[in-house]
Amino acid sequence: MPPRIYLDNAATSWPKPPEVVEAVRKYMTECGAPAGRSAYASAQQVERDVADARRAVARLLRADDPRQVIFTANGTDSLNLALHGLLRGGDHVVTTVLEHNSVLRPLHALQSSGVEVEHVRCGANTIVDPADIRSAIRPNTKLIALVHASNVTGSVQPFEEVYEIARKHDVPVLLDAAQSLGHLPIEVAGRSGLLVAAPGHKALGGPLGVGILYASPDVPLAPTRQGGTGTKSQEPQQPDSWPDRFESGNHNVPAILGLAAGIRFADQHPHELQSLHAKLVAGLDTVAGISIYGSPDERVGVVSFNVAGWQAQEVAAMLDAAHAIEARAGYLCAPLVHPLLGSEAGGVVRLSLGRFNTADQVNLAVAALTEIAASSASF
Ligand SMILES: Cc1ncc(COP(=O)(O)O)c(C=O)c1O
Numbered sequence: 001m002p003p004r005i006y007l008d009n010a011a012t013s014w015p016k017p018p019e020v021v022e023a024v025r026k027y028m029t030e031c032g033a034p035a036g037r038s039a040y041a042s043a044q045q046v047e048r049d050v051a052d053a054r055r056a057v058a059r060l061l062r063a064d065d066p067r068q069v070i071f072t073a074n075g076t077d078s079l080n081l082a083l084h085g086l087l088r089g090g091d092h093v094v095t096t097v098l099e100h101n102s103v104l105r106p107l108h109a110l111q112s113s114g115v116e117v118e119h120v121r122c123g124a125n126t127i128v129d130p131a132d133i134r135s136a137i138r139p140n141t142k143l144i145a146l147v148h149a150s151n152v153t154g155s156v157q158p159f160e161e162v163y164e165i166a167r168k169h170d171v172p173v174l175l176d177a178a179q180s181l182g183h184l185p186i187e188v189a190g191r192s193g194l195l196v197a198a199p200g201h202k203a204l205g206g207p208l209g210v211g212i213l214y215a216s217p218d219v220p221l222a223p224t225r226q227g228g229t230g231t232k233s234q235e236p237q238q239p240d241s242w243p244d245r246f247e248s249g250n251h252n253v254p255a256i257l258g259l260a261a262g263i264r265f266a267d268q269h270p271h272e273l274q275s276l277h278a279k280l281v282a283g284l285d286t287v288a289g290i291s292i293y294g295s296p297d298e299r300v301g302v303v304s305f306n307v308a309g310w311q312a313q314e315v316a317a318m319l320d321a322a323h324a325i326e327a328r329a330g331y332l333c334a335p336l337v338h339p340l341l342g343s344e345a346g347g348v349v350r351l352s353l354g355r356f357n358t359a360d361q362v363n364l365a366v367a368a369l370t371e372i373a374a375s376s377a378s379f
Helices: 018-030 041-061 075-086 101-111 130-136 159-168 253-268 274-285 312-323 335-341 359-377
Strands: 069-072 092-096 116-120 141-147 173-176 194-199 211-215 290-292 302-307 328-330 348-352
Touching (some): 018 253, 075 194, 092 101, 101 116, 101 173, 116 130, 159 173, 274 359, 302 312, 312 359
Antiparallel strands (some): 069 211, 290 302, 302 348, 328 348
């Protein structure tokens, strides 16, 4: 069997930088104490390390105050906190057909509490028109939830224009940066009415099990769960102070420290996916029977397509079984965009690049797909 080629970095990045693995190993083997709970020396050290990690995320986002950075379990957890922490019955939300189920499903659940949801459509380029977002805003619109880069096609959405419209209408924006943070710059300094949700385990290179939610200080976010924070422990109610207000229970310390190491690594080893992405698209473009979807942005490394004569899942299974190429196929947890792409019967095949993929791996993927496309044409 040829060596394994991992092309599922949009799900979670792999391999992780050695510094991330080392940070997790060091904590697990040399410390292991909880953060923010106890006064003994190792626990105090962990508390400082978690605070450093929070500052690293704040610096990455150019946030004025690290306390506005909330650690969560993953991107889904961050989005749930934002949506359930902000929306109440009678509120209206503008979102898009490009969203991931981690936005669509919480919004669906909130509809039973009287929240109204409007999904703005996009064209075949899978980019929403900010004018359509503007037209969808109503007097009771309390949030615009926008994916920054589609996890299906990799298209980057016009966040700046949407944010400007939202400010004019005094509506907060929730940016789902799951596929963009770590690839594209996101700056929150001095901005009000903004929430940014992201996993720590994708382009930032951290381990699974950590996410972040940034919320600007003016956003009236309520906690969605209560419990021990290690602060004001004699009081029955949840503390008001950020981020404790949202961070009940023990932190996932190894993942948080790994995330901090991932951010440091990315700082010291800047990496661009453009040329690899361009090579992959150019290669696939030459294969008869392959059609690529949307307007993939070269910076986020996501390319989706179908191969004539094969179901998306069949293509992924053949890539894995015969070529050891690991790709994702199906609806990719973003069901509403497929009717617009014409991929509602089985979804798409997605190859997603990461910082450790090579030009050779891209060549092998194109060669494998050429073989698969030809085998369909031949019967
Ligand atoms: C656009 C988008 N939003 C949210 C998520 C959820 O992130 P997580 O897997 O960390 O829960 C994903 C994950 O693939 C995603 O692609």
